[in-house]
Amino acid sequence: MTDYSIPQPTSGDIVDLITADHRLLEDLMRAMRDESADREAARVAFSDLLVAHSEAEEDNVYPKLKSKKVIDGEEEEHGEEEHAATNEALLKLLQAKGTDTQKFEDALEGVAEVLNHHIGEEELSILNPAREDASEELRQELGTQWLVKRNELLESGAGSLENVEKIVKKAYDDGLLPNDEQPQE
Ligand SMILES: [Fe+2]
Ligand SMILES: [Fe+2]
Numbered sequence: 001m002t003d004y005s006i007p008q009p010t011s012g013d014i015v016d017l018i019t020a021d022h023r024l025l026e027d028l029m030r031a032m033r034d035e036s037a038d039r040e041a042a043r044v045a046f047s048d049l050l051v052a053h054s055e056a057e058e059d060n061v062y063p064k065l066k067s068k069k070v071i072d073g074e075e076e077e078h079g080e081e082e083h084a085a086t087n088e089a090l091l092k093l094l095q096a097k098g099t100d101t102q103k104f105e106d107a108l109e110g111v112a113e114v115l116n117h118h119i120g121e122e123e124l125s126i127l128n129p130a131r132e133d134a135s136e137e138l139r140q141e142l143g144t145q146w147l148v149k150r151n152e153l154l155e156s157g158a159g160s161l162e163n164v165e166k167i168v169k170k171a172y173d174d175g176l177l178p179n180d181e182q183p184q185e
Contacts, residue, residue, distance in 0.1 A: 004045035008151045014142035021053050022119045039099035047159025054083040056149035070133045082118040084171035089114050094161045
């Protein structure tokens with residue numbers, strides 16, 4: 001994989017769309033591990049996609065699936081907590097100055113650990129119920145709505161260091177991350 005441009009479809013089944021993004025995030029993590037790849041370009045694409053993907057899930061997918069009783073409040077909140085933990089690990093990755101350093105590689109493995117866990121859990125506990133219990137019409141509707149938000153965030157460079165700092169700070173304020181771990185300013 002040498003081209004890190006992120007596709008921006010405008011319609012589709014929400015389950016297929018989210019799953020395709022998960023595979024893309026996994027590919028980008030693999031590229032960041034590869035010394036012969038353009039790790040910096042992969043980091044930029046990964047950060048933008050991860051933030052846009054997760055924020056758009058929280059914005060309309062989780063709440064809508066909850067209101068249709070496909071998932072419950074606990075599953076929604078657990079997803080949000082995992083997004084917060086992933087964003088916190090992403091922040092460390094963005095704070096690494098270069099990409100050919102031990103600090104970068106350690107931070108990358110930190111993100112990979114929390115993100116791989118979240119992807120597995122989301123596909124099992126949110127996407128499987130959506131396949132089973134959400135109508136084809138609802139899945140298409142959610143797909144369109146999610147893409148509008150996701151693509152808008154991608155265009156706005158949602159994965160910038162400044163924006164990720166802001167999102168992590170808000171997660172602490174909202175109690176989604178344990179407070180004793182808040183980094184010193
Ligand atoms: Fe996801
Ligand atoms: Fe997610």
